[in-house]
Amino acid sequence: MAKKKKEREILISDKKHGLPFSKGLLASSITATGISPNKAYEIAKSIEDFLRYKGIYSIESNNLRKLTIQIIESKLGIDYAKKYKCWLTLGDQGKPLIVLIGGTTGVGKSTIATEIGSRLGINHIVSSDAIREVMRALLSKELMPMLYNSSFTAWKSMRTPFRKKDDPVIIGFIEQVEIVNVGLSAVVRRAIREGINTIIEGVHIVPGFIDLNQFDGAVVVPLIVSMGDNEIHRSHFYVREVDTGGTRPFKRYRANFESIRKIGEHVEGVAELGGYPIIPSYNLDSAVNGVLKVILDKVVVSCFNKIVEADFEGKENLKE
Secondary structure (H helix, E strand, O other), X not given: OOOXXXXXXXXXXXXXXXXXXXXXXXXXXXXXXXXOHHHHHHHHHHHHXXXXXXXXXXXXXXXXXXXXXXXXXXXXXXXXXXXXXXXXXXXXXXXXXXXXXXXOOOOOHHHHHHHHHHHHOOOEEEEHHHHHXXXXXHOOOOOOHHHHXXXXXXXXXXXXXXXXXXXXXXXXXXHXXXXXXXXXXXXXXXXXXXXXXXXXXXXXXXXXXXOHHHHOOOEEEEEEXXXXXXXXXXXXXXXXXXXXXXXOOHHHHHHOHHHHXXXXXXXXXXXXXXXXXXXXXXXXXXXXXXXXXXXXXXXXXXXHHHHHHHHHHHHHHHXX
């Protein structure tokens, strides 16, 4: 039986080196526009087919970008082409993308963050609980007891009295959020200094506790994930127990389910008042697409503002 002839490799070249063309990597970058992975792969395959048909086996990265934009526009329309162009130019702005995903325990934040990271090619994903763990290693229980309980049981570590009309679950949660946000802000500042696209997810991301204006060196996208259905929310904890081999037991979350729901309602209420996007998580695909839309809308606005600034600077230079 005759062996299948190996196809000639297509190289992406510039002045220094050449790398093999990869449909998978190209498709991954295209999904950043909100296109489904299957459709993105179809587009990447059509680009490869076009290059082979034309006998192009070496192409500069800028020309590949232009070709990809043209084919996206021809197949999906100008809006998707603009989104892809803005996503590509985000790095040229010198501003990293920082995505902040909040919401109460068990709504699917970490799953959504992982999927968004895969779609956008963002490998740096941080949990606010991981930040809390690091802070616990530095601060003793005697000094900072609020760090030594979960968000829904933080009230048990409260030392300051509260009024009878106040809900201890919410007061304890807020106190823990204030403490963890110190470390969270430090993580964001470091990501900006190093120019690293980052996703931070966790219950401690609550509107109003971080001044986003201090992060003008990044494109910051805050949003909240919600779960309106009690039973679907409750089922997430059972799945979590199975997935973690029992290290995160269902019984513990079931016993504190009312407190977890209270925190969710509080965070979503604050988000509504602050105008933060709230993404329902009944279905993973729709939630991921909803989050991608919020991110892309912010990226497009940033891209547009950059064009306006460049145009204004150009006119000012002409005056001089």
